[in-house]
Amino acid sequence: MPIIVCENNIFVLETSNTHYVLGIDAAGCNRHIYWGKKCDVRDYVIDYNKDENSHNTALDEIAQEYTPFGSTMYRGSALKATFADGCRETDLKYVGYEKTDNTLVLHFADTHYPLAVTLHYRLAEGLDIITRWTTVQNTGKEAISFEKLFSAELTLPSKKPYTFKNTNGGWAGEFLETNTTVEGGTAVFESRGGVSGHNQVPSFIAYQNADETAGDVYFASLAYSGNFKVSASRDLYNTTRVLLGLNDFDFAYLLKAGESFSTPKVFCGNTQSFGEMSRQMNRFALEYVLPKPYNKTPLPVLYNSWEATYFDVNSENQCALAERAAEMGVELFVMDDGWFGARKDDRAGLGDWFVNREKFPNGLTELIEKVNSLGMDFGLWVEPEMVNPDSDLFRAHPDWTYHYPHRTAHELRNQLVLNMTRQEVQDYIFGLLDALLTENNIKYFKWDMNRALSETGARNLEEPKMLWYLHTKAVYDIVDKLKQKHPDVTIESCCSGGGRADLGALEHFDMVWTSDNTDGIDRMTIQKGYSLLHPTKAMRAWVTDIEGINKPCSLDFRFAVAMQGALGIGGNLTKYSEADLEICKKNIALYKQIRELVQFGDLYRILDIEKDEVLLNQYVNVQKTESVAFLLANGTRFYKKRMPVCFDGLDDNKRYTLTVQNQTYEKSGAYLKNVGIPLHIRGVDYNEIIRIKEVRAQ
Numbered sequence: 102m103p104i105i106v107c108e109n110n111i112f113v114l115e116t117s118n119t120h121y122v123l124g125i126d127a128a129g130c131n132r133h134i135y136w137g138k139k140c141d142v143r144d145y146v147i148d149y150n151k152d153e154n155s156h157n158t159a160l161d162e163i164a165q166e167y168t169p170f171g172s173t174m175y176r177g178s179a180l181k182a183t184f185a186d187g188c189r190e191t192d193l194k195y196v197g198y199e200k201t202d203n204t205l206v207l208h209f210a211d212t213h214y215p216l217a218v219t220l221h222y223r224l225a226e227g228l229d230i231i232t233r234w235t236t237v238q239n240t241g242k243e244a245i246s247f248e249k250l251f252s253a254e255l256t257l258p259s260k261k262p263y264t265f266k267n268t269n270g271g272w273a274g275e276f277l278e279t280n281t282t283v284e285g286g287t288a289v290f291e292s293r294g295g296v297s298g299h300n301q302v303p304s305f306i307a308y309q310n311a312d313e314t315a316g317d318v319y320f321a322s323l324a325y326s327g328n329f330k331v332s333a334s335r336d337l338y339n340t341t342r343v344l345l346g347l348n349d350f351d352f353a354y355l356l357k358a359g360e361s362f363s364t365p366k367v368f369c370g371n372t373q374s375f376g377e378m379s380r381q382m383n384r385f386a387l388e389y390v391l392p393k394p395y396n397k398t399p400l401p402v403l404y405n406s407w408e409a410t411y412f413d414v415n416s417e418n419q420c421a422l423a424e425r426a427a428e429m430g431v432e433l434f435v436m437d438d439g440w441f442g443a444r445k446d447d448r449a450g451l452g453d454w455f456v457n458r459e460k461f462p463n464g465l466t467e468l469i470e471k472v473n474s475l476g477m478d479f480g481l482w483v484e485p486e487m488v489n490p491d492s493d494l495f496r497a498h499p500d501w502t503y504h505y506p507h508r509t510a511h512e513l514r515n516q517l518v519l520n521m522t523r524q525e526v527q528d529y530i531f532g533l534l535d536a537l538l539t540e541n542n543i544k545y546f547k548w549d550m551n552r553a554l555s556e557t558g559a560r561n562l563e564e565p566k567m568l569w570y571l572h573t574k575a576v577y578d579i580v581d582k583l584k585q586k587h588p589d590v591t592i593e594s595c596c597s598g599g600g601r602a603d604l605g606a607l608e609h610f611d612m613v614w615t616s617d618n619t620d621g622i623d624r625m626t627i628q629k630g631y632s633l634l635h636p637t638k639a640m641r642a643w644v645t646d647i648e649g650i651n652k653p654c655s656l657d658f659r660f661a662v663a664m665q666g667a668l669g670i671g672g673n674l675t676k677y678s679e680a681d682l683e684i685c686k687k688n689i690a691l692y693k694q695i696r697e698l699v700q701f702g703d704l705y706r707i708l709d710i711e712k713d714e715v716l717l718n719q720y721v722n723v724q725k726t727e728s729v730a731f732l733l734a735n736g737t738r739f740y741k742k743r744m745p746v747c748f749d750g751l752d753d754n755k756r757y758t759l760t761v762q763n764q765t766y767e768k769s770g771a772y773l774k775n776v777g778i779p780l781h782i783r784g785v786d787y788n789e790i791i792r793i794k795e796v797r798a799q
């Protein structure tokens with residue numbers, strides 16, 4: 102996994118299968134040279150093109166690793182700074198490099214002003230994924246103000262147009278894929294509400310002729326949960342470039358004398374299929390993104406009370422649910438919204454993180470002890486960034502929310518957003534959450550965030566537009582501090598479902614909630630979109646009482662969908678029949694046997710519910726000795742579904758046994774991949790979980 106320094110200041114980052122090549126030109130400017138399949142290292146050169154006219158300049162044509170705003174360069178820039186004397190242009194020249202086995206750091210400085218810019222690159226052992234980020238440092242005595250500070254600029258090799266996969270989703274419909282071909286101009290994917298959001302994702306997947314098993318795929322995911330921007334352009338020279346980073350919408354960053362700032366990271370890669378992209382990103386997230394130590398520990402089966410009791414939680418009904426949950430095999434019992442302050446519905450209580458004594462006369466201890474005595478851990482829902490105007494917190498500190506004195510502070514879900522950039526607000530939140538963890542045997546928080554920011558006045562800040570960044574940073578900081586003090590606690594990121602289910606969140610939170618939509622049918626599509634760039638292990642997925650809004654969807658079917666992530670249960674168990682309980686018991690026991698495969702295995706998306714009417718997802722362990730496949734269909738048409746079902750990811754030369762549609766087969770990996778097993782898959786509510794195991798010679 103070398104980093105090769107060639108003559109003429111050319112650097113080659115060599116991953117398992119790719120070269121990422123950059124350099125410094127004769128003028129000292131940073132240049133992007135190539136990204137893609139490996140070539141002979143000796144052949145890379147910097148292209149010096151002097152062909153320009155008075156509108157389209159040579160500078161505008163070159164590919165760069167990081168383009169500062171200024172001079173005769175007119176394309177979107179990665180950085181725009183204003184210096185103390187009002188100069189708004191930056192002129193960066195190369196200073197030098199540092200390198201280790203797996204990192205390259207390139208230093209640049211402005212030719213006149215006291216600004217140092219550092220580009221960071223880090224390779225990941227055995228993967229084609231490179232981590233990039235940028236640091237700016239003020240080496241002078243006066244502040245520098247930034248209007249743009251992207252993490253990375255990426256230039257794609259082909260002169261033909263790329264199609265960009267992103268999403269166009271919403272609440273209850275997150276991760277719904279879109280495919281936008283950028284022939285000319287710019288496609289922008291972004292969020293502006295203070296979180297990464299439900300609509301688009303902070304990443305890109307740019308491809309040509311690609312599918313699950315073949316093609317050319319470039320991708321990058323931004324590790325950031327706040328306002329982001331991904332802009333993909335194709336110019337008159339047919340060059341496709343992408344900028345990723347903090348959204349420059351309503352953005353500013355004031356860098357004071359002596360300070361430095363590092364952008365969020367970008368994880369980028371090039372693979373030869375969507376499937377390989379997802380498998381690499383999954384492994385990468387397990388190893389390098391998810392917080393330690395739980396990155397390597399299978400997540401427990403969780404129960405969550407939300408859809409069973411909504412705001413009506415009390416000691417009695419939670420104990421009743423806990424008894425049922427324990428009987429089924431649940432390992433972590435979570436009480437959702439409604440347990441604190443004057444919380445009867447969503448109109449009051451947020452901010453008052455004290456147990457409601459009417460609902461819990463003996464405090465939380467009684468319930469927690471009960472849950473523990475049933476052999477389960479206990480977890481709790483919180484929404485720390487928020488306050489209801491009808492709360493003791495708001496009555497005591499009406500000035501603690503974002504607002505402008507002469508504008509209406511609009512409520513969404515009857516709540517306002519706390520000004521997380523204020524130290525006293527951060528201290529208040531940390532203090533109460535820390536107290537909850539210290540005084541009670543709580544092993545998990547679900548950290549929710551149920552509205553977008555608005556009227557974002559933050560007069561405590563010298564540069565109020567920094568609030569967008571500082572808000573997200575405050576969330577990350579509090580989560581980190583809580584986990585440092587309480588290392589046995591895991592925290593889930595929820596944001597009205599999947600509004601904060603990104604790799605930035607997953608650098609701090611142990612898992613994410615991808616959608617409030619728990620309809621098994623819809624969930625197959627949502628989970629597919631999530632799986633493209635995010636780790637399976639971190640995806641909480643519940644079985645609830647939604648029996649299919651449009652189509653019937655049995656309990657077994659719902660389990661077969663939810664078992665493809667970190668399984669949770671969210672139904673009203675007190676209403677379950679004995680037969681339902683048995684189905685739950687059976688599936689939870691099965692899940693415990695296969696969860697290592699699902700949470701840590703390689704995913705092969707073989708059939709797609711949207712395109713094929715059938716879903717076949719297969720998870721294979723690293724040694725290729727064991728696998729589990731989920732075969733689901735809901736509403737096949739035209740009687741056409743007798744088909745050879747092929748499996749993937751197995752060792753061609755190993756022999757495997759599997760039972761499907763009540764018949765047991767013993768076949769080689771090669772046969773299962775190329776010939777397959779002919780199956781009839783018809784009708785609604787078809788679900789089968791197929792275990793595939795290596796047959797070892799006696």
Ligand code: GLA
Pocket residue numbers: 407437438482549551595596597598617
């Ligand atoms: C959000 C979450 C739900 C639930 C409710 C509680 O909508 O996404 O899972 O926790 O809040 O109010």
